[in-house]
Amino acid sequence: MALYADLHRHLGGSVVPRILWRYFKRHNPDMAQRFPEYPTFEEFYTRKRNTLDEYLELHTLVESVQTEQTLPYFIYRLIRGAYIFENLAYLELRYTPYLRTPEHLNQSQRIEAMTNIVQIVGKASQVKEYPIIISQILCMHSRLPYEVNKAIVELAAQMRDYVCAIDVAGGDSHYGERLDEFIDLYKYARSLGLKTTGHLYETPEGCYPELLPYLMRIGHGIQIPLKHPELLPQLAEANQCLEVCPTTYLKTGTLEDLYQLKTVFDRCFDAGVDIAICTDNAGLHNVRLPFEFENLLTQDVIDFHQLQACQDAAFRHAFAWPYKEPPASLLIGLLNDDSSEEEQELLSV
Template sequence: MALYADLHRHLGGSVVPRILWRYFKRHNQEMAQRFPKYPAFEEFYTRKRNTLDEYLELHTLVESVQTEQTLPYFIYRLIRGAYIFENLAYLELRYTPYLRTPEHLSQNQRIDEMAKIVQIVGKASQVHEYPIIISQILCMHSRLPYEVNKAIVELAANMGDYVCAIDVAGGDSHYGDRLDEFISLYQYARSLGLKTTGHLYETPQGCYPALLPYLMRIGHGIQIPLKYPELLPEIARSNQCLEVCPTTYLKTGTLEDLSELKVVFDRCFDAGVDIAICTDNAGLHNVRLPFEYENLLTQDVIDFKQLQACQDAAFRHAFAWPHKERPASLLTDLLKDNSPEKMLLSV
């Protein structure tokens, strides 16, 4: 029974460790020799890193094998797990298409190849045996040149059948020197009618208020309630939703303990700011969305009423969810329509 929505999951970090290890065993001799036994690979792949930058280096490991040929393999297994083990009805999958193109090509050739990658991801996401609504968010990247990032925005605008929004990723501490550039790209995106989110206020070094007006959702954003709660009323008025990914902050060293998120949730709820609970990199963490929920509940970060509010917010702020209600409400109405009393009345 699919009931949940995940608004923030990276394609690069979505591959669970055992599937990635099996792929390496079959196709990558160097990695197979380095990790002949699975437990050692799982420990390496999922262990805590000291900084966000160190953590993001793991994405390059997966990006290098997510090619035109292999993407359907990884996406099928991603969707199968999301449907069977996570009860997902809706998933927004984000990634930088340029980083899935062949490195030996020129920049212009790689830009031209990006549309093919988006199409492959889109078609591979249509798995009829696992009926999940999946849409793509294309990520600009802090370490890519302006020309590539602009091409990513234009690609998103031209492939609306597959793409629901744009993002900027690559570590929020790296935006500062190019802030005007990213503002102009977001302005351009909004002028093209694109929906927007962005990795922002994830770390204390990634707080750029000048970018906030251009975002419809805020990727992470936890430093706002933690360090800049005076911004919360305007975020509430702007109907911006925070995409909070609990396990990420432990894995990157941003937070020491999950209990620190209680301030984030409490201040956001008090200010009327919506939060969607997300996984970010479910494979890197080996933690699926229901376990994110459970961890927050069992550690008294949120209560059940707050959890339901976050689940409702996820569907309400979803960029491509086609219904007015979340699946649980639709299912309740369906069950009411097929209740024994109504069936007897119809006889």
């Protein structure tokens, strides 16, 4: 059995449509009345949006129900599905903790409440019957004030047992007016020894080379090989990995056809830039990681050799994978050890 790593999955977009619909049926009369039958909800939840901003509005729908009380419910089902249906051995789950705190609290109280959210997510992610290594990436947000984003960075540094890195999210076209703030925050994060990624170069409006030096990985980054291939040698030298999430670009209208990603993969491979294939929002897409692989293969975007290279790169660039090798290599080592013992026993007879 193959075992995979997903380095880019949002907590808000990870809930598959049927589980979210069932939750609404039981606990949210307004949504239950709006979508009395599941097919109409699935069509609404997973359909293509015109822009990234319109697409991101769906996150607010899920964030509103991912509270201190309900997070364990959603996370357990997320992990169960990831283990049984996706064969995940490793998952980095990212989200903005501030947006899971009670809205009636003032800003200072919500900042204090973030610690509890991270602890809840961390403890709920430890499910013995589904042994997946899970770590959190805390997202700063383009629409949150500097004080909150700085508190998110400091929280990540304080809770390293649960958190492996920080990110910035909220639509890459919105960073421009506050670019100096985010550069300052990333500098601060690196000074604290935090690992870093960031939603960047996802759309043509989200290209900020000033942020690149502070990132260890790049969330999406597809506009670099598409529009700015001159930057690829710089990425290769810095060992920066792109977190490419194929279905996202169709759902947000960023790309019209999956085959457009062939240029992304080909140019990155030629330049020696690693790519990890990820899901981003597996629930919003109703597409799991093995299907992302299959879609890329069947539409001739990549070949099997490139797929294997991307799967290996995901473990190599994982922020909290505790081993030097991916799971397949570890299993092969175990099998070889067992075979050697059996051969020695036979020789001794």
